[in-house]
Amino acid sequence: MTGEPRLDFALDTYECIVLYPGTAGRSLPAETIQRLQAEHAEHMQALQRRGIILVAGAVDGNDAREPDPPLGFGLARTGSVDDVRSVMEADPAVQAGLYRVDVMTFLCPAGSLEFPLVKTEG
Helix, strand or coil: CCCCCCCCCCEEEEEEEEEEECCCHHHCCHHHHHHHHHHHHHHHHHHHHCCCEEEEEECCHHHCCCCCCCCEEEEECCCCHHHHHHHHHCCHHHHCCCEEEEEEEEEEECCCCCCCCCCCCC
16 A cells, blocks of 8 residues: 555644754854854744744754754744745854754644644734
């Protein structure tokens, strides 16, 4: 049997954001890294205020077996991996090479995730 599995339940679709160390990060001066990290935090907060990012945070990669483990993770729900990739690539820390970003589709059973800190229109 090949192809898509048949499911007897609905799925919610999100855009999964994974942040990795960038190629320039090791060569940047400490004060530049601090400034870029602050600008990254501001960028992410702005995306959350705009309702693009639902949740985002740092990842402790101390246990990772990869040479460059992920630094951060987030979820968005815009319906477009390309749109989320575009706003993430506009992050000053990504543009400077401190971080690199990957965005992919994340599927889970419908209704299994809640975001109580996300403001909803009412």
